[in-house]
Amino acid sequence: MREFTNPPVASAPLVGGLADAVFDHALDTPGHIALSRKDRHEKWQDVTSAQFCDEVMALAKGLLAQGIRFGDRVAIMSRTRYEWTLFDFALWTIGAQVVPIYPTSSAEQVFWMLYDAEVSAAVVEHEDHAMTVATVIGRLPHLHRLWQLDGGAADEITASGTHIDDETVHRHRRAITPESTATIIYTSGTTGRPKGCVISHGNFMYEADTMITRWEPVFSSKRDRTPSTLLFLPLAHVFGRMVEIATIRGGVKLAHQPELRASALMPDLQSFQPTFILAVPYIFEKVFNAARRKAENDGKSGPFEKAIECAVKYADAQEAKAFGTGPGPSASLRMQHSVFEKLVYSKVRAALGGRVRHAMSGGSGMDRRLGLFFAGAGVTIYEGYGLTESTAAATANPPEQTRYGTVGQAIPGSSVHIADDGEVWIYGRNIFQGYLNDPKSTDASLYDGWLATGDLGALDEDGYLTITGRKKEILVTSGGKSVSPQQLEERVRDHPLIAQCLVVGNDRPYIAALVTLDTEAVDHWLGMRGKQSMSPADLVRDPDLETEVRRAVVAANTLVSQAESIRTFRILAHQFTEEHGLLTPSLKLKRKAIEQAYSAEVDALYGTL
Structure with a gap:
């Protein structure tokens, strides 16, 4: 489609x-x-x-x-x-x-x-x-x-x-009036100077009213609260x-x-x-990883892993039923699920306050398995996609048919189009008025009301969108192979010990990666293995930790061909931070700034030092 x-x-x-x-x-x-x-x-x-x-x-x-x-x-x-x-x-x-x-x-x-x-x-x-x-x-x-x-x-x-x-x-x-300007929101500036997006009162009113109406289970409560x-x-x-x-x-x-x-x-x-929250995937990852660490500390990692599998299978079966491709959870799966409800799932929800049953996620991609786990644990996360220029959500998963691992369908009253080069275009009353004092950029982004997002994606047969990368972030190796880094980076980050991943390889002979660590997760990992705390410099040279990171890289490489796979990686002693100019305020990687700051490490990945 x-x-x-x-x-x-x-x-x-x-x-x-x-x-x-x-x-x-x-x-x-x-x-x-x-x-x-x-x-x-x-x-x-x-x-x-x-x-x-x-x-x-x-x-x-x-x-x-x-x-x-x-x-x-x-x-x-x-x-x-x-x-x-x-x-x-x-x-x-x-x-x-x-x-x-x-x-x-x-x-x-x-x-x-x-x-x-x-x-x-x-x-x-x-x-x-x-x-x-x-x-x-x-x-x-x-x-x-x-x-x-x-x-x-x-x-x-x-x-x-x-x-x-x-x-x-x-x-x-x-x-x-609805046409009056309500706000000027500046873009994060990942590829240059921030641009001011002119958003009207009408843009926000239409977007908000659409979300409230279509996602009624999120914005309401059926428990007399x-x-x-x-x-x-x-x-x-x-x-x-x-x-x-x-x-x-x-x-x-x-x-x-x-x-x-x-x-x-x-x-x-x-x-x-x-009763509900709206967050970025990072928050749900933190809740999940904290629950897993607690189970390991309590000596219950085995039951917790079984609870994960049960939740994923349960939600997967529910998803299949919603789309008419399966009968739903079996009797045995429902029985197993009810056991884990008291032992595990209720405690996961308690970390979110105990009353949350619905959530919305945006800002970056969420792993399908993580979404299935939360759904199986009683919190349905509706993943969506949007930009400042689309007044937040342009697509989102509908309540009755959530397809985990996608960012859903065009929100009501709008359209999504995939251009010949794979770029995602969107149209609707939520599209902004243009860039302040920048008609050239406005003309380059808006075509007869359609917004060219700069993101690459694909629509399935039911109109559900999957984002595969950004046009400006496509890497082209010296051998001429085009690689979208996003899916590789997200899969590497699925490993609980890894905080960030930057894939490099533009004009280089092969793809490589810079990896940073989640310090809280690493401290727990060291403790569970009876290891002493290490300095960051010693930690990045620990062979057991390197083995864990290698596993994450191997898992990511299963998504792509050999020519697109990560051949080697470097573990960094410190995370990329906004304070050092390496992240945008919305926590997106500033690729050029990171490659410049770690140019020696990148060169070492290719043996050029």
């Missing part, structure tokens, strides 16, 4: 903007719990629709008092927290355009985004962010205001607007932003968690107990 079109399930918005939902909910269901936030004692405190609306209105008045006007661009540089959502909706209420900035951005990255977007005011989280902006403020002629969240910015701004009446705010809000989610994705990323908007529009209780570290995230999952 070369093209698949999915009919719409939600109507395109004809009037209004994103903030209208806040005021509508306050009027229709003022007592509904809209959000939850932690107090100074780290206890969750509920916020009703009416309370949130009052806060948004008061902050919107203050922003007007501070000189922010319709169409002005205001940057937010912060981790994921309640105040970001408050500022988003207050700014959208008065027609301002929000420019999100990753909190880990360098001074030059911050400068480019603030300069390119002609930002007139910025909200930062803390003093370090303020200092980052201060180092480049002399080159930002349009920036006139700088507020600090940890310095009481919300209260300060709110206090300044008490003299402004409600009608003034509502006049601004009523002037917003308010549906809820803990948002820990960066709000500077389009995926996190879509979650924020969909929860507010859909009446889902929203809480925020600023840390992706397991030590901070897991306790909040267990105390907040969300």
Whole structure:
């Protein structure tokens, strides 16, 4: 199949903007719990629709008092927290355009985004962010205001607007249309300077309403409990932003968690107990690997491995039944599954808070086997695919027919097309308006409304998409063999000891790889084998560890021909990090930067040192 079109399930918005939902909910269901936030004692405190609306209105008045006007661009540089959502909706209420900035951005990255977007005011989280902006403020002629969240910015701004009446705010809000620009989100810049994606109120409203309607099992709760989610994705990323908007529009209780570290995230999952989560595969891998390590520490690795196999077979049988190619789990498999439900699966769900039954995953590919395991353990993960330019999800697996290992079908109201060269093209009301101040790049990406994604993929007979790589990342060996590194890298990363993998080989005689280690998993592996902790330099030379990595490479090589296989590899002492300029804020590998930073190691793989 070369093209698949999915009919719409939600109507395109004809009037209004994103903030209208806040005021509508306050009027229709003022007592509904809209959000939850932690107090100074780290206890969750509920916020009703009416309370949130009052806060948004008061902050919107203050922003007007501070000189922010319709169409002005205001940057937010912060981790994921309640105040970001408050500022988003207050700014959208008065027609301002929000420019999100990753909190880990360098001074030059911050400068480019603030300069390119002609930002007139910025909200930062803390003093370090303020200092980052201060180092480049002399080159930002349009920036006139700088507020600090940890310095009481919300209260300060709110206090300044008490003299402004409600009608003034509502006049601004009523002037917003679906075509109005809501936000400028900059791409991660893996291949060059970040580009500002212009996304309208209508783009986000249509995307959110489509997700809420079609994925109703995710955004609702059938257990007489308010549906809820803990948002820990960066709000500077389009995926996190879509979650924020969909929860507010859909009446889902929203809480925020600023840390992706397991030590901070897991306790909040267990105390907040969300009914669903939206995450990247990394989170599910962490939960799975932690459960496996615990089983090994408790001397129960054998039963745990059997539970994995049972879950995978059970979910695989359920998938076959959904597609009409099998009868479903057998009686014996159902009996075995019920035994492991109490012993293993319930404990895996407990790590996510105990109430999660549905999840959505995006950002990178998820291994089919991992998806099957979670489904068998009682958490259905709907994997999807999208870009900033598609306002988050462009495809996703439908609830009643999830095909694990794919990123699903085009979301309702959109189409997916595979071009002659294998590039994925997408079309729909969620496609962005273009790149800010960059008509050349816009013209190179948009063709009569179709977005050329730069990703390579294939559609199966039912319209399910599989992403196979990126056009710009295709490696061509000196022998002329074209190799897509993505599937090799993802399969190597399936090994629990491996954190990252970068495949190299462009203009080289064969394919090779740089591999980094998961320190937590390695420490556990050493302990289980009675080995002493080692320095990173000694660890990468350990023959037993090298054997484990070689197994991962051999497993990955089964996916490709011999000419495309990884011939050799180098284990690195340290992971690629954003701080060293080797990862984007969304944790994607910066290939050129890594190859340059580790040029000596790459040369050694080819015997050129």
